[in-house]
Amino acid sequence: MAAEKEATSPPAPPANGYTRSDQESAVAADPAELKRNKRMRCLLYVVVFAVFQVVVITVFALTVMKIKTPKYRVRSASLSEFEVGSVTSPSFNLVMDVQFGVKNTNFGHFKYEDGIVEFDYRGTKIGQTDVYEARARARSTKKVDASLYLSSNELKGNSQLASDISSGIIPVTSTSRLEGKIHLMKVIKKKRSAQMNCTMEIVLATQSVQNIVCK
Template identity: 45%
Template sequence: MAEKDQQAYASTNGYTRSNDHESAGTTFQSEEELKRQKRRKLFMYIGIFIVFQIIVMTVFGLTVMKVKTPKLRLGNIEVQNLNFTSQTSPSFDMTFTTQIRVKNTNFGPYKYDSSYVTFLYQEMPLVQVTIPKGKAGWRSTEKIGATAILNSKALPSVSNLGSDLDSGVLKLSSQAKISGKVELMFVMKKKKSAEMNCTIEVNLATKGVQALECK
């Protein structure tokens, strides 16, 4: 009887040990699989992060770090005084106020040197207005008030001024160029020049500007 009990105990104990070994092996395999899954996720996250950084740097380089040429334009022109005659000695004199606008669309200030705007009649200079040295802040427009006093005294007598005055419209033009530097991230500086060419049509009957186009 005792011999049977020992055999039964040995049989049961052996089965238990076998189960313990199988359970331990299964647990070890599960831990290894979890580690592999964690490593795969880590590599995947690193890859996503690298791709995201490349996209951010590309967008940053194409937008923020790309230096654009500032624009130089005239604002509205308000005629203060206008006198003219188209008779024997055609002539005119005019005073007007306007704004000289420096538009900077960069992500950094644009510092420019002093210059001037030249107002002309049929490519002949009439007067120059000074553009003082200044700065247009990042993504902003610097507005400079200006007053111009024009007269036809300097024009040659062979000009077509008489016929133009008889037409009722006095056509003028303006030209300007400023030079300066755009500063990005307080480190990088890029030289940029802005130019302006405008055509101005003054209605002599209303004594006002009927058309202003700049490019």
């Protein structure tokens, strides 16, 4: 009887306490199923990697590769010489010290050619200065200092000047254009034209330049 009980006793459970189901045992025993699961995992990894690459390329194209036109502005201005006539004899002779700025927000540098900044009084040219070729580094502002002479010699017969001197404010505009190229990764070169269009006021009471506004 003891031998019969020993022969019919159930098998001992696994040491880790986990018993495989029939389905798991079948999968483990089927090499084709194992290969199929392995291929599915590999395919999943490939899809995830491809999606990641698309995201990286999209971000790169929308940020690094997106080329913007540099901004060209008057940053500051002051008067080192000041001579203004009266209402009955309207005239002015001024020396303006000005700082221009070429702001380049691209990830490549902006190399520009020589340019001229023209200063006007109500549509009539009263002075100009040169801006020489240079380079605005990537994501930085190139500062350019200059001094120029502003004169009313070309305004004879302009009745508006007497009125402006009487009001104490002489309006001035500055315009310019810089032709150049954006250089990306030493391979890509894109032409860009930075334009300046600024207005400012010469305040006679304080002999200063105020309200500089650039579009």
